[in-house]
Amino acid sequence: MKIILSGVKPTGIPTLGNYLGALRNFGKFQEKMKDYEFFIFVADLHAITTPQDPLELKQNIRNVAALYLACGLKPENLTLFIQSEVHEHAEMAYIMQALVYMGELERMTQYKDKVLKQTQGVSSALFTYPALMAADILLYDAKFVPVGDDQRQHLELARDLAIRFNNRFGKTFTVPEGLIQEKGARIKDLQDPTKKMDKSTDNDRGCIFLLEPLSQIRKKIKAAVTDSDACVRFDPEQKPGIANLMTIYSVITEKSFGEIEAMYDGKGYGDFKSDLAEIVVKEIAMIQERYHYFVSSQELTTLLDEGRLRAHQLAQKKLKTVYQKMGLGR
Numbered sequence: 001m002k003i004i005l006s007g008v009k010p011t012g013i014p015t016l017g018n019y020l021g022a023l024r025n026f027g028k029f030q031e032k033m034k035d036y037e038f039f040i041f042v043a044d045l046h047a048i049t050t051p052q053d054p055l056e057l058k059q060n061i062r063n064v065a066a067l068y069l070a071c072g073l074k075p076e077n078l079t080l081f082i083q084s085e086v087h088e089h090a091e092m093a094y095i096m097q098a099l100v101y102m103g104e105l106e107r108m109t110q111y112k113d114k115v116l117k118q119t120q121g122v123s124s125a126l127f128t129y130p131a132l133m134a135a136d137i138l139l140y141d142a143k144f145v146p147v148g149d150d151q152r153q154h155l156e157l158a159r160d161l162a163i164r165f166n167n168r169f170g171k172t173f174t175v176p177e178g179l180i181q182e183k184g185a186r187i188k189d190l191q192d193p194t195k196k197m198d199k200s201t202d203n204d205r206g207c208i209f210l211l212e213p214l215s216q217i218r219k220k221i222k223a224a225v226t227d228s229d230a231c232v233r234f235d236p237e238q239k240p241g242i243a244n245l246m247t248i249y250s251v252i253t254e255k256s257f258g259e260i261e262a263m264y265d266g267k268g269y270g271d272f273k274s275d276l277a278e279i280v281v282k283e284i285a286m287i288q289e290r291y292h293y294f295v296s297s298q299e300l301t302t303l304l305d306e307g308r309l310r311a312h313q314l315a316q317k318k319l320k321t322v323y324q325k326m327g328l329g330r
């Protein structure tokens with residue numbers, strides 16, 4: 001059995017970045033890789049590495065689960081589950097913590113960035129987050145992990161830990177590989193195109209949330225930061241705002257940057273932004289319609305129940321093997 005695994009943290013409403021960098025690709029990979037089983041989960045244990053309101057967290061968990069289906073995942077070959085409902089994730093994370101070195105965790109750039117944003121003190125779980133991520137992946141021997149560019153470093157660490165464990169205790173884990181799209185793997189903030197678009201942002205104006213009113217999405221795109229050059233040209237260094245908008249345009253429409261440049265040759269940013277706003281709104285309107293159907297459906301509840309059982313079955317077996325290889329217990 002060959003497995004592809006990925007997750008999204010329910011720390012808020014997923015963004016256009018999450019969609020273009022991750023969610024949208026899951027359904028596309030499903031179409032192309034029919035001999036793979038897809039293990040897709042709601043990463044709620046990852047969410048509590050930063051403070052969460054319990055009621056909001058519960059709602060966000062259901063939202064993310066519904067959005068997976070709304071964004072194109074199909075129930076065939078799918079194990080959809082909630083991370084905290086499969087207790088082996090937390091147990092395997094402890095094993096990974098015993099394996100990973102402090103220096104490796106200290107080098108993680110996402111940790112360093114997130115520490116700067118914390119106002120209430122930094123939890124030790126934020127520091128050990130990559131150990132939990134390695135556990136998520138290795139528990140199921142996932143071969144491929146489709147993620148956005150920001151997860152590249154964590155994925156590399158998961159590979160190192162799999163190799164380290166295999167060298168120390170004998171071949172146990174599959175060494176995973178990332179599936180990172182060339183385009184759309186790092187969508188930037190609309191107000192500050194040097195930063196990635198984050199769902200836990202301080203400035204909502206730079207971020208498009210998948211469940212926000214369509215009229216607001218139009219406004220945000222029209223107000224996106226550009227430059228004074230007034231020429232639609234792909235140049236991430238000199239024109240990061242326009243390059244980001246062109247990336248969004250290109251991923252959704254599947255038009256190349258050259259084609260987009262030719263279409264807007266001699267036109268200003270106004271036309272380009274208006275068209276992009278309609279393209280994004282059309283895509284998100286479709287997602288919202290499907291989300292409203294799935295979020296309160298019995299279909300979703302049943303999928304999550306079945307997913308929990310299937311994930312637990314595999315995870316339990318793997319954890320037992322790991323304990324045995326390490327000499328734990330009797």
Ligand code: AQP
Binds near residue numbers: 021185199200
């Ligand atoms: N801007 C982005 N562009 C492309 N892909 C992105 N991803 C995240 N942001 C972008 C990818 O989406 C998947 C799920 O992400 P996540 O839930 O683990 O993290 P997040 O959206 O980055 O969420 P947070 O923690 O609420 O906020 P920040 O951003 O502060 O960490 C992943 O595959 C990710 O690569």
